Every structure is written in C-alpha cells, then in structure tokens.
Amino acid sequence: MTVFGKACLESVNRHCLPKTVKQWHPCFVDLESRMTTAVLPNLDPALIPISEKVRNGKRLSLDDGHVLYETKDLWTVLELAKMVRDRMHPGVAYYNINRHLNYTNICALSCKFCEFARKKGDDGEYTRDIEYIKEEGRKAVESGATEMHIVGGLSPYLPFEYYTDMLKALTEVAPNVHLKAFTAVELVHLARIAKVYKKDDIKSGVRWVLERLMEAGLGSLPGGGAEVFDERVHKEAFKTKIGAHEWLDVHLVAHELGLNTNCTMLYGHVDKREERLRHMEILRRSQDQALHRLGYEGDAEGYIAKGVPESEEITAPVITLTGEGATLPTPSMSSKGGYYQTITPLPFFPDGSELEHLSGPAGVENLRTIAVTRLMLDNFPHVKAFWIMQSLSMAQVMLEAGADDIDGTVVWYDITKAVGEGTHQETTERDLIVAINEAGYEAVERDTLYRRVERDGSEWRVL
Numbered sequence: 001m002t003v004f005g006k007a008c009l010e011s012v013n014r015h016c017l018p019k020t021v022k023q024w025h026p027c028f029v030d031l032e033s034r035m036t037t038a039v040l041p042n043l044d045p046a047l048i049p050i051s052e053k054v055r056n057g058k059r060l061s062l063d064d065g066h067v068l069y070e071t072k073d074l075w076t077v078l079e080l081a082k083m084v085r086d087r088m089h090p091g092v093a094y095y096n097i098n099r100h101l102n103y104t105n106i107c108a109l110s111c112k113f114c115e116f117a118r119k120k121g122d123d124g125e126y127t128r129d130i131e132y133i134k135e136e137g138r139k140a141v142e143s144g145a146t147e148m149h150i151v152g153g154l155s156p157y158l159p160f161e162y163y164t165d166m167l168k169a170l171t172e173v174a175p176n177v178h179l180k181a182f183t184a185v186e187l188v189h190l191a192r193i194a195k196v197y198k199k200d201d202i203k204s205g206v207r208w209v210l211e212r213l214m215e216a217g218l219g220s221l222p223g224g225g226a227e228v229f230d231e232r233v234h235k236e237a238f239k240t241k242i243g244a245h246e247w248l249d250v251h252l253v254a255h256e257l258g259l260n261t262n263c264t265m266l267y268g269h270v271d272k273r274e275e276r277l278r279h280m281e282i283l284r285r286s287q288d289q290a291l292h293r294l295g296y297e298g299d300a301e302g303y304i305a306k307g308v309p310e311s312e313e314i315t316a317p318v319i320t321l322t323g324e325g326a327t328l329p330t331p332s333m334s335s336k337g338g339y340y341q342t343i344t345p346l347p348f349f350p351d352g353s354e355l356e357h358l359s360g361p362a363g364v365e366n367l368r369t370i371a372v373t374r375l376m377l378d379n380f381p382h383v384k385a386f387w388i389m390q391s392l393s394m395a396q397v398m399l400e401a402g403a404d405d406i407d408g409t410v411v412w413y414d415i416t417k418a419v420g421e422g423t424h425q426e427t428t429e430r431d432l433i434v435a436i437n438e439a440g441y442e443a444v445e446r447d448t449l450y451r452r453v454e455r456d457g458s459e460w461r462v463l
C-alpha cells in the first residue's frame with residue numbers, strides 16, 4: 001500500500017480517487033483513522049498530531065520540525081507539504097522571465113563555501129563598467145525580461161556612486177524592468193564604503209543606503225547571504241560575513257521602507273538539521289513582524305518559540321497563512337511596509353569551494369528540505385525550488401512537495417551553480433512551462449512581486 005504514496009506525488013486529481021481511498025487518505029480524513037485501518041503500515045504515528053496542526057493551519061514547533069526531518073515516512077511529509085502548497089496556490093505554479101547580472105566577482109571576504117569570489121589580480125576577476133551594465137539592460141528588454149537580479153562581491157575598489165549609477169543607467173535603458181538587487185551583506189558593505197556604517201546602529205546606515213538606492217531605481221531585495229543563522233555555522237563557514245542579527249536588521253529596514261524582500265537558506269555544508277530549523281524559526285518570527293505591520297492579526301495559541309535567542313527580540317504575534325481562506329499579502333499592501341515574499345532553500349555544492357571535502361546534500365534530502373520548509377514557514381507566501389541549483393527535473397518534482405515557484409529563464413548565473421553545468425545557465429520559457437504543466441499545474445508567468453504577467457507579442461503588462 002505504500003505505493004499509494006507515490007501515486008500522491010503524480011499530481012493525481014484527487015476528485016478522481018475512489019471513495020475507499022478518500023476514506024483514509026490524509027487529505028480527507030485524519031491520520032488516526034488511517035492508523036486504525038492499518039492500510040498504511042509505514043505511517044509514522046508521530047506525524048498524526050503534526051497532520052492535525054497542518055490541516056488546521058496551526059504553527060508547527062521546532063520539535064515538530066525535527067519529526068518531519070527524521071521520520072522514515074517521507075511520503076506523508078511530502079503530501080502534507082503539498083496539501084499546504086495547494087491550499088495557498090491552488091492549481092498554479094509560477095515562473096518568471098529574468099536576467100542575472102553579477103557586476104563584480106572581486107570580494108573582500110573569503111567565505112569557505114564560495115567558489116565565486118576572486119581577489120584583484122586573480123585569473124578570471126572582473127568588474128563590469130556602466131556601459132557593460134547598460135548593454136545588459138538593453139538585452140533584458142530585448143529578451144522580454146520583467147526582472148534583473150543583480151548581485152556581486154564586496155569590492156573594496158568601487159565607490160558608493162557606482163551602485164546608484166548602475167541602477168540609474170538600468171532605469172534609463174530598461175524603465176519597465178524590475179531591479180531586484182543587493183543582498184544584505186552587500187548593503188552593509190555599501191554602508192561602509194559610503195561611510196555611514198555604525199557598528200552599534202547598523203539600521204541607520206542601511207536606511208541611508210536603501211533610500212538612495214530606491215531613488216535610483218531599486219525595486220526589491222533578493223534573499224541571499226542568509227546561509228544558516230547559527231553562531232557555530234557562522235564561525236565555521238563564513239565568520240567574516242554578517243551574522244543573523246545584521247541580516248535581519250537589513251531586511252527589517254527594507255520592510256519598513258516598503259520594499260519586499262526574499263530569503264534563502266544555504267544548507268548541506270557544516271550545518272545540522274536542527275540548525276536549519278532554527279534558521280526557519282528566526283525567519284518566520286521576522287515575517288510575523290512584517291505581517292503585523294501590514295495589519296495581520298496574530299494567533300499565539302499553543303505556540304511558544306523555544307531555543308531561539310534571536311527571536312526573543314521579535315514581539316509580534318504569531319501569524320500563519322496556511323489555514324483555509326488565509327489571505328496572502330499583496331504588493332498593494334506595501335504602502336504600510338514590505339514583507340518576505342519567498343524562501344528559497346539552496347543546496348550546497350562543494351566543488352571549487354574550501355569545503356570541497358564535504359559531499360553536499362543529495363536528492364532526497366533536498367526534496368525533504370523543500371517540504372519541511374513549506375510546513376515550517378507557515379507565513380511565507382512562496383517557496384521556491386530554484387532550478388539552477390536543484391536541476392529543472394528536481395524542481396519539477398518539488399512542485400509536488402511544497403514548492404510553488406521554479407524561478408526564471410535566468411540568463412547567466414555564476415554565483416552558485418549546479419555541478420557540471422558551467423557558469424552560463426539559462427533555459428527557455430517553453431522548458432519552464434513544460435516542466436510545470438507536466439507536474440499538473442497551470443504555469444503562471446509572474447513579475448518580481450508575484451503579479452500575473454500578460455503578454456501581447458513583445459509587449460507585456462502586469463495584471
């Protein structure tokens with residue numbers, strides 16, 4: 001009977017399932033009933049109370065997350081994540097048409113997991129000038145891209161004006177293209193080179209930087225650089241990079257200024273599963289704060305955040321978006337502030353990094369991590385299976401395990417990459433649509449802010 005678990009992963013239309021199956025399937029009845037019928041001998045009883053919480057849109061605890069990570073009953077974990085994902089985004093999965101720009105690979109830091117950064121004079125180091133960047137903007141327009149995703153190293157050789165000039169130049173040649181740019185660590189670096197950085201008050205310097213970047217055309221923030229929020233992991237793998245507090249402060253200021261942001265979790269290096277779960281807990285408390293600012297009412301019943309010191313500072317009530325009828329935040333709410341749109345779990349690829357001796361996570365761990373992320377991050381509207389790092393085939397399967405977005409056409413991406421794929425990666429819109437349709441969902445082109453995009457020849461508009 002465990003074969004039925006696989007059937008669940010094949011995007012079966014549930015209304016086609018026979019009545020006898022519906023009687024014990026977790027999406028239709030509670031798991032306790034299934035246990036008593038003994039039709040699923042591999043069902044883990046520890047998942048019964050978790051299933052109840054998930055079905056009722058209640059927040060899962062770190063202990064629940066631990067069970068989801070450790071249980072041998074992977075199929076039920078995936079199915080629960082799929083149930084949540086289908087409730088939040090019935091029948092659809094998202095992609096976008098985008099272009100990536102890495103403006104420099106020169107970086108003052110040396111994170112152990114990074115194979116992208118170079119020092120000045122190293123083979124392959126580069127810094128793009130404004131003419132090059134303008135040309136990239138023109139190419140983005142020609143290719144019909146709705147977004148440019150812009151990130152780079154922390155170059156000590158570029159002045160603050162380079163960044164505002166970059167955004168202004170792109171706004172000039174590509175006025176309709178959304179500029180999603182600069183991770184938290186880059187923004188702290190910008191505060192330093194603009195000489196507005198204060199160690200005991202990071203927020204004021206970052207606010208100064210963001211206000212100027214927004215004037216120049218910044219539309220939202222990507223989510224990179226979060227890695228795994230944990231002191232031990234930070235010390236071992238990226239100790240010179242900003243830590244959790246600074247990363248969260250940058251995103252808090254961005255939200256206060258009305259910018260939507262995103263976040264990532266680079267896992268499978270020196271981190272442990274419990275550290276990933278704490279990372280998720282910190283992020284969802286940060287999102288509680290953002291949603292509370294937008295006017296969402298909270299529900300703290302039955303949930304206490306434990307063992308996560310960083311979240312003690314966050315005083316917002318618990319807000320979940322996974323229950324029946326929950327309203328997801330929209331860009332129109334951003335007059336009151338921004339919020340996290342998407343969490344993207346990123347598997348670590350050791351090749352070429354200082355952590356090459358590690359193996360990195362494989363398919364099943366990646367699939368489970370997507371599902372656990374969907375279930376734990378109950379107030380994040382979207383979970384992305386980033387095909388560049390997961391592979392398009394795996395991203396497609398992940399749509400059945402909690403993900404609702406596979407990112408975009410992505411022309412050129414060399415910050416992180418799938419093994420053996422080279423640094424220049426792109427796929428066609430058609431490939432993305434086929435992957436999504438095969439998984440049983442309508443493929444919806446979105447812009448950066450998750451608005452539907454409608455196209456008429458080379459023209460496009462958001463709905």
Ligand code: SF4
Pocket residue numbers: 107108109110111114115116117152153154185241
């Ligand atoms: S991960 Fe980012 S900050 Fe760290 S070395 Fe690489 S480019 Fe620099």
